[in-house]
Amino acid sequence: MGRHQVEVTINGKVYQEEVDSRMLLTDFIRDVCGLTGTHVGCEHGVCGACTVNVNGAAMRGCLMFAVQADGQEIKTVEGLTENGKLTDLQKNFIECHGLQCGFCTAGILMSTEDYLEKNPNPSTKEIKEMFSGHLCRCTGYEGIVKAIEKTIENKKTAISSSNSKGE
Ligand code: FES
Ligand code: FES
Structure with missing residues (x-):
């Protein structure tokens, strides 16, 4: 098994390390x-x-080798916070009981953030389809849907209030 030098940017910080080819x-x-x-x-x-x-798309980290990430830009759940503050999506997961043990939560947050950036106004069915690739053993999923829907509503309210201020 070979060793390779990789340089990966994670949450804006550059990591240069030597790794096994199959890591x-x-x-x-x-x-x-x-x-x-x-x-x-x-x-x-x-x-x-x-x-x-x-590089701007939600991906399964377990289906990539570290060497494939050489030169790539990665964001993890630690990089979601804005100036040390939880995002609205993160706050809504707490408020709407979208997590219990939290094991699945980081992955769902990363998929949802990416999805809402590309599809800002999905239906409930589309939200469920979006995170159907995530397993949660605790929540029954309802709280997760509510948290995502609340985030969408809050964003719409913020946009319409900034539009009315600009009139
Ligand atoms: S650990 Fe990667 S999909 Fe389950
Ligand atoms: S909150 Fe426990 S697995 Fe989802």
Whole structure:
């Protein structure tokens, strides 16, 4: 098994490390970079717990090798906060009981953030389809849907109030 030098930018910080050719990106993020917010469940691309954002798209970290991330820009759940403050999506997960043990939460947040950026006004059915690739053993999923819908509503309210101020 070979060793390779990689340079990966995670949440704006550059990590230069030598890794085994078969090291998974999730292991690199957690064990080498110490960013343990990204979780590892199935390691087969099924549960979604390991989801991170790679170059602007939500991806399964367990389906990539660290060497494939060489030169790439990655965002993990630690990079979601804005100036140390939780995003509206994160706050709504707390308020709407969108998490219990939290094992699945980082992955769902990363998928949702990416999805809402590209699809700002999805229906409930579309929201459910979006995170159907994520397994949660605790919440029954209803709180997660409510949290996402509340985030969409808050964004709409903020846009309409800034539009009316600009009139
Ligand atoms: S750990 Fe990657 S999808 Fe389950
Ligand atoms: S909150 Fe426990 S697995 Fe989802």
